[in-house]
Amino acid sequence: MLRTFRFRLYPNSIQRIRIRKTIDACRFVYNWALETKKTAHERDELNLSWYDLNIRLPALKANHPFLKDAYSQSLQQTVKRVHLAFQRFFQHLKEYKSQPGYPQFKRRKSSQQSFEVPQFFQIDITAKRVYLPKIGAVKVVFHRRFVGTPKTCIVIATLTGKFFISIVVDDDLTPPTKSQVTEHESVGLDVGLTSYITISTGEKVGNPRNLHNSIQRLRCLHQRLSQKRQGSRNREKARLRLARCYERVRNQRKDFQQKLSTKLIRENQAIMVETLNISGMIKNRRLARAIADAAWSRFLTMVQYKAEWYGVTLIAVGQFEPTSKRCHNCGYIHRELSLSDRKWTCQACKHELDRDVNAAKNIKLIGLKSLQSPREPRVEPVELSALAEVPKQETPPFMAK
Numbered sequence: 001m002l003r004t005f006r007f008r009l010y011p012n013s014i015q016r017i018r019i020r021k022t023i024d025a026c027r028f029v030y031n032w033a034l035e036t037k038k039t040a041h042e043r044d045e046l047n048l049s050w051y052d053l054n055i056r057l058p059a060l061k062a063n064h065p066f067l068k069d070a071y072s073q074s075l076q077q078t079v080k081r082v083h084l085a086f087q088r089f090f091q092h093l094k095e096y097k098s099q100p101g102y103p104q105f106k107r108r109k110s111s112q113q114s115f116e117v118p119q120f121f122q123i124d125i126t127a128k129r130v131y132l133p134k135i136g137a138v139k140v141v142f143h144r145r146f147v148g149t150p151k152t153c154i155v156i157a158t159l160t161g162k163f164f165i166s167i168v169v170d171d172d173l174t175p176p177t178k179s180q181v182t183e184h185e186s187v188g189l190d191v192g193l194t195s196y197i198t199i200s201t202g203e204k205v206g207n208p209r210n211l212h213n214s215i216q217r218l219r220c221l222h223q224r225l226s227q228k229r230q231g232s233r234n235r236e237k238a239r240l241r242l243a244r245c246y247e248r249v250r251n252q253r254k255d256f257q258q259k260l261s262t263k264l265i266r267e268n269q270a271i272m273v274e275t276l277n278i279s280g281m282i283k284n285r286r287l288a289r290a291i292a293d294a295a296w297s298r299f300l301t302m303v304q305y306k307a308e309w310y311g312v313t314l315i316a317v318g319q320f321e322p323t324s325k326r327c328h329n330c331g332y333i334h335r336e337l338s339l340s341d342r343k344w345t346c347q348a349c350k351h352e353l354d355r356d357v358n359a360a361k362n363i364k365l366i367g368l369k370s371l372q373s374p375r376e377p378r379v380e381p382v383e384l385s386a387l388a389e390v391p392k393q394e395t396p397p398f399m400a401k
Helices: 011-041 050-054 057-063 065-069 070-096 215-226 233-268 287-296 296-310 356-374
Strands: 001-008 112-119 122-124 129-132 137-140 148-160 164-170 186-191 196-200 203-207 271-272 313-317 343-345 353-356
Touching: 011 057, 011 065, 011 070, 011 112, 011 137, 011 148, 011 164, 050 070, 057 065, 057 070, 070 112, 112 137, 129 148, 137 164, 148 186, 186 296, 186 356, 196 356, 215 233, 233 296, 271 296, 287 296, 296 313, 353 356
Parallel strands: 186 271, 271 313
Antiparallel strands: 001 137, 001 164, 112 148, 122 129, 129 137, 148 164, 186 196, 196 203, 343 353
16 A cells, blocks of 8 residues: 655755755746646647657756756656646546646745655665755654655645655555444544534534634734735745744644544444535635635545545445434434524424434434445545545554554
């Protein structure tokens, strides 16, 4: 299995300049490849392949000498990213999905800049160094062990001036065999805003609302940034303060999701979740910020890849199932149930129901029925299309220190 481990880099001043130059070169090549491929398709109706773009790189280097400062294979991998971006776009367009969108040009001030080193880099764990071509031996902090053969790595630079390296490792291990699902060792999950998740056992996990708790501070920092003169040092200092605040919110959210997803996977044999149209839900102007702050898609992504690590069965329930309106006790469907009704009484069996707990129990029942049917159940939620691009940060139990 391929796993990704992320570590903090501490380059010196010269290495920082080289990393920035490589990032700028890769961004230039990405925009050039995107423009070339787009123009050839619109003007000449040609579909340029990855190979067609790569053979034009030497001529591009001759016209732009600064590209020679970057590692050649990193530039080739950048062209491959353009090819894969178009491939994913047309594949999703064929399947009538809204994500991902048409490939866009990369901005110099985007939230995260990176470049890939596919091979020919060395790792010296004892000296705590990583050798990167045309950059040198960069100091790195290995805060956890990893086993396997390194395949490739991605060097990342954040807006706060930090550098990271994501190392893709092949551990030559196979996923554990999934055990038979039983009713007592399986749970249903219903995600929400008031409670982050509601479990079919009746337990509710509160929503941390990380962005909401920091929104006043962010507004203050945004206002201070807008008052600084363009290009001044004070404006750069204000930008760094704002970026660090956003980074703190992002880290708080990620830490909460990692701990919660690990706890759910370790305590259960099977997990049933509901497929959500998050891209459609976030268009609600009154709930968009709260839904984005909850980041359900990333949380479900963590649950999915950790389920593969631990051999846990993950089942997705269709989004059009009336999980909130159907009584889990007798099956009666309350058609007039509104979003503001958090508790309701079943007219058939007179059972008092909590909206979220009832939905979680219905998700579990539907998931168990799908296992009993001869038809193969779907196990991948629709909104987890970006799973292949998300680095798997958690250390599995057999690789921990």
